Amino acid sequence: MEFFTSYDGTELAYRVVGNGPPVVCLPGGPQDSAYLGELGGLSAHRQLIMLDLRGTGRSAMPADIASCRCDRLVDDVEALRGHLGLTRMDLLAHSAGANLAVQYVGRRPEHVDRLALITPSVRAVAIGITGELRRETVQLRRDEPWFPEAFAALEAIGAGRATAGSWQAIAPFSYGRWDEAARAHQAAEEEQTSRDVVAAFNARGAYDPDATRAALARFGAPALLLAGEVDPGAPPPAVAELAALFPNAEFTVQPGAGHFPWLDDAERFVAATMAFLG
DSSP states (O other): OEEEEOTTSOEEEEEEESSSSEEEEEOSTTBOGGGGTTGGGGGGTSEEEEEEOTTSTTSOOOSSGGGGSGGGGHHHHHHHHHHHTOSSEEEEEETTHHHHHHHHHHHOGGGEEEEEEESOOOGGGTOOOOHHHHHHHHGGGTTSTTHHHHHHHHHHHHTTOOOHHHHHHTGGGGSSSOSHHHHHHHHHHHHTBOHHHHHHHTOTTSOOHHHHHHHHHTOOSOEEEEEETTOSSSOHHHHHHHHTTSTTEEEEEETTOOSOHHHHOHHHHHHHHHHHHO
16 A cells, blocks of 8 residues: 545555556545455556545545545545646546546546546436336346345335345345355455445535536546446446536446446456557
């Protein structure tokens, strides 16, 4: 791990793996960036700089947890860019990290060469994901042995009858293969996430969808929007709608992939991402 001091004195950590031109990577959650691994081997082609957002991983918990709000983390990304001495950078974000990335390019578009959003959250631009769309997406998994229990849990969540067991039961929907590797990955994720930081990240005022949409319409740099075919968290139609907000976007769907496409088919993920990043 390496460290730098952000704008308010909070010490933040980042991990550097691989060789080649750098790509700054923003994790979802917010949570420890460790779950990204080496993005399926993307590190063989590019140097990955993986930021632990404040209050997660090796980064310090700030004196004011309200500073963990998504829009306020833009200043941490800018502080990291300055620390690295990058005039411009390629930026990759996964899941909820996309909410931070789109706000960063809204405020600092001059510092981004290419933007890759991997199974992105669409919350920052207020794109709705209906229960029906999620059900249609998970029906692609109906032949899996775990499907009946997982689908019943998804219905319970949608009906407002969720329990802790419900959230555990739907975990297989996030992975293209619910195997030992997926189970281990999911278990580690639970340990890497702080409910308090997640609540602060999404607190009232974190998003201004109209302003962000307007900013993305002016963002002319190339953007990649990659969806997982079977991902109910970021269903392909919702990701396609996000892609349509960019004037220069490439939208692709990784077959058979869930929310973590580099785990489901590393070779395909790396090929698609490198075709974009170069």
